[in-house]
Amino acid sequence: MKGSLSNISRIKGVNAFFLVDGNGNVLDRNFSSKMEPGADKKLSKAIAACGSIYLSISPKQFRYAAFLRRNNTQVFIFPFGRHLLGVVTEVGAQNPDTDRMAKEIFAILSKEKT
């Protein structure tokens, strides 16, 4: 696990996270509950594909993206150096607090960069 990146799993509401390269290869991962077989591979490919599109819109100003799903879980994508970080939230939150969670992840990522 890369330094303090493992602290992401301690954020309230985080279920899993993946660190992926530009091709969707998983460099690091952490799940607190099991995912469906094959779901992590699909997800890591999507994180890489979407991340590269956001970075093509604005390579320096892209902060994060969040997908809201019908079961109220969210999937975040953050740029992290030359890689991308995907964070999956837990099922159950009625009003997902996207911004609060994003800020907490940012704080960890900025520590990791310094």
Place this chain on the structure above:
Amino acid sequence: MIVFCEDCGDRNQVCPAHIVKGRAVFICHACGYHNDYPLPLLQQKKQQENTVDHWFQVLDRDPQMMGGFIYDISKGITVCRMPDLLLPEDIHSLGSRLAQSLEQGLLAMPDIRSMTVLISDKYFFVAREKKGQYLVLIALTPNLPEPFCRFFMQYTHKKEWQI
């Protein structure tokens, strides 16, 4: 919107295409009666206030809203209210890339309802109404201000415009 059959009185849900020049024109789903009657003025006003055009007209009245547009894969930008400094080709390119990224996400997670992207200090809220057509609203806040949030949710739930 909800209208009632003149013949049997049954409730009918109709889309804006069935409101023609202030008249409700529809065939009752229960009895098959061909209705064609004027709507009360209040109902007409509410119906106008719930159209996409209306929401785009009032976008710049809220200081937290930066703009918005609808991107259609085959037609390009069909509705637009964006700051003047952006060129039409920039908006088209932005719409195309946001649509591509939402589609990539949908491949892995078909139950995605919407997508938010933070670029610089601007939040881009993206939803797909149907395949190939996307609504993009841009705000300075992490949550869309009311009533735009309601408008966006209607879009994400793929509901017909309702009063």
